Amino acid sequence: MKEEQTFTIKQTAKETGISEDTIRYYEKIALLSRAERKDNGHRVYRQENIETIRLISCLKKTGMPLEEMRPFLAVSTDADPAEYPELVELLRSHRENIVSQISSLQQVVDFIDMKLEKGRYRRDCSDEIQDDVSENRMEESKPKSVSTVQMSYFSVSAGVGKSPNSV
Amino acid sequence: MKEEQTFTIKQTAKETGISEDTIRYYEKIALLSRAERKDNGHRVYRQENIETIRLISCLKKTGMPLEEMRPFLAVSTDADPAEYPELVELLRSHRENIVSQISSLQQVVDFIDMKLEKGRYRRDCSDEIQDDVSENRMEESKPKSVSTVQMSYFSVSAGVGKSPNSV
DNA sequence: TCTTGACTTGGAGTCGACTCCAAGTTATAG
DNA sequence: CTATAACTTGGAGTCGACTCCAAGTCAAGA
Numbered sequence: 001m002k003e004e005q006t007f008t009i010k011q012t013a014k015e016t017g018i019s020e021d022t023i024r025y026y027e028k029i030a031l032l033s034r035a036e037r038k039d040n041g042h043r044v045y046r047q048e049n050i051e052t053i054r055l056i057s058c059l060k061k062t063g064m065p066l067e068e069m070r071p072f073l074a075v076s077t078d079a080d081p082a083e084y085p086e087l088v089e090l091l092r093s094h095r096e097n098i099v100s101q102i103s104s105l106q107q108v109v110d111f112i113d114m115k116l117e118k119g120r121y122r123r124d125c126s127d128e129i130q131d132d133v134s135e136n137r138m139e140e141s142k143p144k145s146v147s148t149v150q151m152s153y154f155s156v157s158a159g160v161g162k163s164p165n166s167v
Numbered sequence: 168m169k170e171e172q173t174f175t176i177k178q179t180a181k182e183t184g185i186s187e188d189t190i191r192y193y194e195k196i197a198l199l200s201r202a203e204r205k206d207n208g209h210r211v212y213r214q215e216n217i218e219t220i221r222l223i224s225c226l227k228k229t230g231m232p233l234e235e236m237r238p239f240l241a242v243s244t245d246a247d248p249a250e251y252p253e254l255v256e257l258l259r260s261h262r263e264n265i266v267s268q269i270s271s272l273q274q275v276v277d278f279i280d281m282k283l284e285k286g287r288y289r290r291d292c293s294d295e296i297q298d299d300v301s302e303n304r305m306e307e308s309k310p311k312s313v314s315t316v317q318m319s320y321f322s323v324s325a326g327v328g329k330s331p332n333s334v
Numbered sequence: 335t336c337t338t339g340a341c342t343t344g345g346a347g348t349c350g351a352c353t354c355c356a357a358g359t360t361a362t363a364g
Numbered sequence: 365c366t367a368t369a370a371c372t373t374g375g376a377g378t379c380g381a382c383t384c385c386a387a388g389t390c391a392a393g394a
Contacts, residue, residue: 010340021383024342029381040390042341058278061271063230065380075282088283095279098272104228105265105272111225112262115242116255177370188353191372196351207360209371232350 007045009035016053023053031056031066031073062098174212176202183220190220198223198233198240229265 013020026032027043032052035043052073059069071090180187193199194210199219202210219240226236238257 008340019383020341022381025382028344037342040341041343042390058271058275061230061268062275063228067380091279091283095276095283098276098279101228102269102272102276104225105269108225108229109262109265109269112258112265116258116262175370186353187371189351192352195374204372207371208373209360234350 004046007050009043009045012045012050012053015050016057018053018057026053026056026066029066031069062094062101064094068094171213174217176210176212179212179217179220182217183224185220185224193220193223193233196233198236229261229268231261235261 007015009020009023012018013023016023018026023032027035032049035045035049038044055073056066056069059072060066064072071087072094075084075087075091174182176187176190179185180190183190185193190199194202199216202212202216205211222240223233223236226239227233231239238254239261242254242258
C-alpha cells in the first residue's frame with residue numbers, strides 16, 4: 001500500500017487539463033515546487049501534486065494572477081491557515097473579490113437571458129469593489145461611485161431611462 | 168433637451184474606471200467605434216458610449232478576451248439579437264461558460280470558507296465543461312473525465328480519502 | 335545497432351492587453 | 365505672448381502567461 005500511484009507529466013497534463021509545457025513553466029517559476037525525478041530525470045507526480053495543479057487551475061478560473069496564488073498554495077500544502085493571520089486576511093479579501101465577481105457574472109448572465117428573451121430590461125453590472133486589489137498602477141484611486149448608475153446594457157441608441165447624474 | 172450631456176475622455180475614464188489610454192486603445196483596435204470629435208479633434212463621449220465601455224469592462228470581468236466581445240458589442244448597439252441566429256448561439260454558449268465559471272468561483276468561495284472555518288472538507292472544483300471554447304490550441308481534446316475526482320484542496324500531504332481510480 | 339518515443343533543459347518567441355512616450359495642436363489663464 | 369493643461373497621433377515598450385524549439389538523455393523494440 002506504499003504504492004501511491006504516480007503519474008508522468010503527460011498523464012498529469014491530461015489529468016489536470018494543464019499542458020505539459022505549462023506544468024513545467026509553473027515549476028520553472030516556482031509556483032509548483034520542484035517535482036520529484038526518477039533516475040532518468042523524468043518528473044514524477046502523485047495525487048497530491050495533481051491536486052495542487054488543479055487548485056492552480058481553479059484559481060486561474062477566478063482570474064487570479066499566478067503571482068497571487070503563491071500564498072494560496074502555501075495554505076494549500078500547509079495545514080491550517082488560522083496560524084497565519086495575514087493569510088487569513090488574504091483569504092478573506094479574495095473571497096470578497098470572488099463574491100463580487102460572481103455577481104458581475106450573474107449580471108452578465110441576466111443580460112444574456114434578457115437578450116435571449118428579447119426583453120428590454122436594464123441591468124447594472126458595476127460592482128462596488130474596485131478591482132485594483134492586485135493592481136496598483138492606476139493613478140486615479142477615487143472611489144468612483146458608480147454603484148447607482150444604471151447600466152442599460154446594449155444601450156439601445158441611448159434610449160433607456162438614463163438619468164444624467166453627472167458624477 | 169437636445170443637450171445630451173457629453174464627456175471628455177478623461178471624464179469617461181473616471182466614469183467607467185477604464186483608463187484613457189485603454190479607451191483609446193479600444194478605439195484603435197476598433198472594439199469601440201471611432202468616437203465623435205470636437206472641432207479641435209478631441210473625443211466626445213455620451214452616455215451611450217459610456218454604457219458600451221461599461222459593457223466591455225463587465226465582459227472583461229468574465230474573462231472574455233477582447234476579440235470575443237465584438238459580437239456582443241454588436242448585439243449591444245444593435246437592437247434585437249433574435250434576428251441573428253449565430254449571435255444567439257454565441258450568447259447561449261457564453262452563458263453556459265459563465266454559469267460554469269460561477270460554479271467554479273463558488274467552489275473557491277467554499278474552499279476559502281472551509282479554510283477560514285478550519286474545517287477539513289473536500290471540495291471539487293473541476294467543472295464539466297472544457298474551457299477551450301475560445302482556445303483551440305490544445306492537441307489533447309479528450310473529455311478528461313475528472314468530474315468525479317475528489318479535489319481535496321490544500322491536499323494535506325496526501326492524507327484525505329483518495330481513491331486512486333487510475334483514469 | 336539503430337530508431338522511436340517520452341522525456342529533459344535553457345532559452346527564444348508569441349500573444350493579448352495594455353502602458354508609456356514624444357511630438358504636435360488648441361484653448362485658456364496670467 | 366507665453367506657458368499650462370488637455371487633448372491628439374503613431375508607435376514603441378512592457379508584462380504575464382504561456383508556447384515552441386533545439387539539443388540532449390534514456391529505455392525499449394525491430
